Amino acid sequence: MVVKSFIIMPNKRYNSFNVENFLDDADFLRYVKHNNSVDVSFWDNWQANIPENLASFKAAKLQLQLILSDQPKIATSNFRDQLLADINISIDTIQKAKRSKTIRLIVTSGIAASLFVVAFVSWFFLSTVTVKSNFAENRLVHLPDGSEIQLNANSVLSYARAFKWKARREVRLKGEAYFKVKHININPDQIKKGELFVAITDGAKVQVLGTEFNLKDRHNTTTIALVKGKIQVSSNKTGQSYIMHPGDFIDFNPNGNRVKNAVGSTNQTAWLSGKIILNQTTVSEILREFEDLYGYKVILDSPALGNKKIDGAISIKSEESLLFTLKNILNVDIQKEGKTIYLKNR
Amino acid sequence: MKKETNDFDLWQNLLNGDRLALNKIYERFLSPLYQYGMRMLQDEDAVRDCLHNLFVKIWVNHKTLKPTDNIKYYLISALRNSIINYKNQENRFQKVDIQENDVFDLRFTVESEYIKKEEQNQKVLQLSEAMNKLTSRQKEIIYLKYFEEMDYDEISKIMDLSKKGTYKLSARALEALREIMNVDKAMLLAILLVAKR
Numbered sequence: 001m002v003v004k005s006f007i008i009m010p011n012k013r014y015n016s017f018n019v020e021n022f023l024d025d026a027d028f029l030r031y032v033k034h035n036n037s038v039d040v041s042f043w044d045n046w047q048a049n050i051p052e053n054l055a056s057f058k059a060a061k062l063q064l065q066l067i068l069s070d071q072p073k074i075a076t077s078n079f080r081d082q083l084l085a086d087i088n089i090s091i092d093t094i095q096k097a098k099r100s101k102t103i104r105l106i107v108t109s110g111i112a113a114s115l116f117v118v119a120f121v122s123w124f125f126l127s128t129v130t131v132k133s134n135f136a137e138n139r140l141v142h143l144p145d146g147s148e149i150q151l152n153a154n155s156v157l158s159y160a161r162a163f164k165w166k167a168r169r170e171v172r173l174k175g176e177a178y179f180k181v182k183h184i185n186i187n188p189d190q191i192k193k194g195e196l197f198v199a200i201t202d203g204a205k206v207q208v209l210g211t212e213f214n215l216k217d218r219h220n221t222t223t224i225a226l227v228k229g230k231i232q233v234s235s236n237k238t239g240q241s242y243i244m245h246p247g248d249f250i251d252f253n254p255n256g257n258r259v260k261n262a263v264g265s266t267n268q269t270a271w272l273s274g275k276i277i278l279n280q281t282t283v284s285e286i287l288r289e290f291e292d293l294y295g296y297k298v299i300l301d302s303p304a305l306g307n308k309k310i311d312g313a314i315s316i317k318s319e320e321s322l323l324f325t326l327k328n329i330l331n332v333d334i335q336k337e338g339k340t341i342y343l344k345n346r
Numbered sequence: 347m348k349k350e351t352n353d354f355d356l357w358q359n360l361l362n363g364d365r366l367a368l369n370k371i372y373e374r375f376l377s378p379l380y381q382y383g384m385r386m387l388q389d390e391d392a393v394r395d396c397l398h399n400l401f402v403k404i405w406v407n408h409k410t411l412k413p414t415d416n417i418k419y420y421l422i423s424a425l426r427n428s429i430i431n432y433k434n435q436e437n438r439f440q441k442v443d444i445q446e447n448d449v450f451d452l453r454f455t456v457e458s459e460y461i462k463k464e465e466q467n468q469k470v471l472q473l474s475e476a477m478n479k480l481t482s483r484q485k486e487i488i489y490l491k492y493f494e495e496m497d498y499d500e501i502s503k504i505m506d507l508s509k510k511g512t513y514k515l516s517a518r519a520l521e522a523l524r525e526i527m528n529v530d531k532a533m534l535l536a537i538l539l540v541a542k543r
Contacts, residue, residue, distance in 0.1 A: 317394075
């Protein structure tokens with residue numbers, strides 16, 4: 001008995017199809033993949049006629065089902081939303097930068113914390129553990145006392161191998177890191193020596209009991225941003241000390257003097273989520289950060305470009321996305337030669 | 347009920363400078379782009395970067411883009427370029443031949459929990475790994491053809507192959523698969539019938 005086939009299906013010679021032919025057919029693929037009622041009806045009817053190549057049909061269907069068996073990879077809604085937000089922030093930043101006509105000299109907002117200056121290299125008689133992060137690499141360090149330090153790129157952290165002992169919890173930093181210090185003090189009225197945590201850089205020394213802060217020491221400038229807790233900071237060069245509260249930040253210039261300015265702490269820790277927040281930040285500052293983190297030397301076609309101010313946020317997660325964003329903000333072409341990058345005006 | 351904008355109009359809105367059109371395009375096409383990206387790169391952070399750059403680039407250049415009625419094809423094509431650039435960047439200091447290190451994540455997924463017999467479990471595991479006998483290019487073409495339902499014309503342009511090269515690659519991939527699948531047809535059938543999605 002012949003069953004009438006649906007007119008919707010193209011007039012193909014399915015009866016003479018071999019396995020390869022079926023696998024190449026878009027309509028067959030749609031049928032196996034989506035199982036639409038129209039397709040299913042058609043193919044059920046086709047099979048009911050017991051065509052000679054029914055075996056080929058079945059084999060092809062089986063193979064196709066196996067090919068299609070892989071589980072789909074689905075983005076979480078968090079990923080979707082976050083990415084869209086980042087995309088829009090980048091676009092806003094680029095558009096704002098393009099529109100801005102004035103070129104002014106701006107000093108980057110910075111967070112500096114002065115830490116007590118105590119560092120004497122001769123202090124380290126015992127062997128030291130040194131952790132280094134390369135360019136474009138962040139590292140997480142777990143200290144023996146349970147404290148956590150997130151190192152930004154191109155930074156060095158060192159501490160006495162016998163850290164866990166009585167004396168003091170002390171680490172040295174070159175570069176930038178975010179500290180989560182474990183609080184071990186029991187009696188606040190009687191602070192024992194080992195309960196104090198000390199972080200030392202070239203420019204400053206920070207003393208804390210248990211807190212979270214960002215510490216940055218590059219190009220002879222020390223910046224400290226306090227997120228949680230209370231800390232005491234002193235300038236290595238002047239000996240002047242300061243108490244900081246959450247949200248505070250201190251900036252020490254190469255002379256060890258405190259610079260007066262006012263920018264929020266959140267900006268200084270943006271690097272933890274792969275961004276830098278720009279608040280009237282000059283292009284020179286951005287490029288210097290890039291150099292610090294990725295190890296390049298950047299040369300601008302016109303130095304005046306370095307004075308341009310930018311507001312917004314840019315991703316520093318990969319050098320590619322950072323360069324790409326800069327390329328668009330400044331309207332330049334990028335030329336790389338080894339470890340040098342030239343930004344040429346278009 | 348609001349009718350969904352077709353590809354051509356949506357893209358045209360973008361070309362005309364409608365920022366919301368960009369968001370709409372993102373909503374509509376992120377899934378296939380994410381999936382393709384993850385299969386090419388396996389690293390979500392890398393995929394995020396490439397997708398970020400792709401969409402920012404599209405907006406920055408929106409005035410110079412050409413109209414199209416097939417946005418998905420355009421985006422996957424552009425994403426592929428973005429991924430290649432990304433890989434070139436990453437490999438720059440590693441001095442590794444990019445082609446050799448390419449991995450395309452595609453596999454057979456078979457539910458082994460339904461198969462009781464030990465011997466059959468073995469075969470099931472073999473099958474799961476079998477797809478790895480294909481090269482990453484072969485897996486990619488299978489993915490574009492069967493998962494994204496693209497035709498040879500589109501695939502040849504996306505993968506930068508000649509029309510002839512595309513046919514050859516596809517044939518070889520299917521041939522390789524067939525060899526794998528000739529293992530035990532009855533067994534295959536049993537697995538697929540049992541492992542219902």
